[in-house]
Amino acid sequence: xxxxxxxxxxxxxxxxxxxxxxxxxxxxxxxxxxxxxxxxxxxxxxxxxxxxxxxxxxxxxxxxxxxxxxxxxxxxxxxxxxxxxxxxxxxxxxxxxxxxxxxxxxxxxxxxxxxxxxxxxxxxxxxxxxxxxxxxxxxxxxxxxxxxxxxxxxxxxxxx
Amino acid sequence: xxxxxxxxxxxxxxxxxxxxxxxxxxxxxxxxxxxxxxxxxxxxxxxxxxxxxxxxxxxxxxxxxxxxxxxxxxxxxxxxxxxxxxxxxxxxxxxxxxxxxxxxxxxxxxxxxx
Numbered sequence: 455x456x457x458x459x460x461x462x463x464x465x466x467x468x469x470x471x472x473x474x475x476x477x478x479x480x481x482x483x484x485x486x487x488x489x490x491x492x493x494x495x496x497x498x499x500x501x502x503x504x505x506x507x508x509x510x511x512x513x514x515x516x517x518x519x520x521x522x523x524x525x526x527x528x529x530x531x532x533x534x535x536x537x538x539x540x541x542x543x544x545x546x547x548x549x550x551x552x553x554x555x556x557x558x559x560x561x562x563x564x565x566x567x568x569x570x571x572x573x574x575x576x577x578x579x580x581x582x583x584x585x586x587x588x589x590x591x592x593x594x595x596x597x598x599x600x601x602x603x604x605x606x607x608x609x610x611x612x613x614x
Numbered sequence: 615x616x617x618x619x620x621x622x623x624x625x626x627x628x629x630x631x632x633x634x635x636x637x638x639x640x641x642x643x644x645x646x647x648x649x650x651x652x653x654x655x656x657x658x659x660x661x662x663x664x665x666x667x668x669x670x671x672x673x674x675x676x677x678x679x680x681x682x683x684x685x686x687x688x689x690x691x692x693x694x695x696x697x698x699x700x701x702x703x704x705x706x707x708x709x710x711x712x713x714x715x716x717x718x719x720x721x722x723x724x725x726x727x728x
Contacts, residue, residue, distance in 0.1 A: 479672075480637060480670070501699055501702075504701075505670070505672075505701055512672055555709075556710065557710030557711065557713060558710075560677075560680055561714075562684075566678075567673065570673050572708070577701070577708075
């Protein structure tokens with residue numbers, strides 16, 4: 455039996471495996487929408503989780519070079535937050551070497567991409583990325599209590 | 615299919631409004647760029663991009679929007695966004711797009727801001 459948020463039965467977990475196929479990340483966002491809606495997140499919080507999930511999936515699709523061509527997603531619902539774990543068993547990447555993009559440097563530069571990790575970190579409340587030659591795991595959490603980050607990255611928390 | 619995207623536009627004498635419907639990914643972004651480039655080629659350098667029917671974007675699609683802004687800058691043109699969800703507006707702000715292309719609440723205000 456599934457319990458509503460606020461009952462004692464949390465955490466709940468939903469697992470999803472998606473193939474590395476163009477645009478299939480949209481299917482994952484539909485699960486995110488349902489899960490976050492179940493947890494009574496507001497519209498903006500739901501959209502932020504969906505956008506972050508899209509970026510995490512795209513990152514895996516484009517950079518993992520996974521032989522099995524799959525991405526594993528887990529939604530872990532707890533009283534206080536939703537954690538989404540995106541995992542691939544690809545080649546991994548050097549997390550420390552990823553440069554933070556800025557818009558000025560993109561003008562006049564043929565490479566205008568490289569925003570994904572920054573967006574994930576900005577849209578979620580906490581993010582950890584671990585990567586090795588055995589694969590990559592992005593663990594990202596959205597608090598049920600509204601928490602937003604201002605442009606300087608400082609958090610503002612309200613309890614609406 | 616899972617990704618259906620449509621782009622339409624309304625062309626006036628000195629500006630045009632581009633309307634999108636669907637997920638703005640690489641393909642969506644390229645379709646927008648195709649329309650924008652045609653308009654720029656026709657001498658229309660003031661564009662409104664109405665995203666009211668696009669509630670999901672990704673960073674690849676947005677990167678193509680940066681290309682459009684860049685091209686408009688070369689012609690002293692201007693791009694104004696409208697119809698954005700709060701999260702898309704936040705995403706554009708995080709990326710710094712709003713330094714180069716304003717966001718308006720409504721299409722009417724966006725046209726006034728050109």
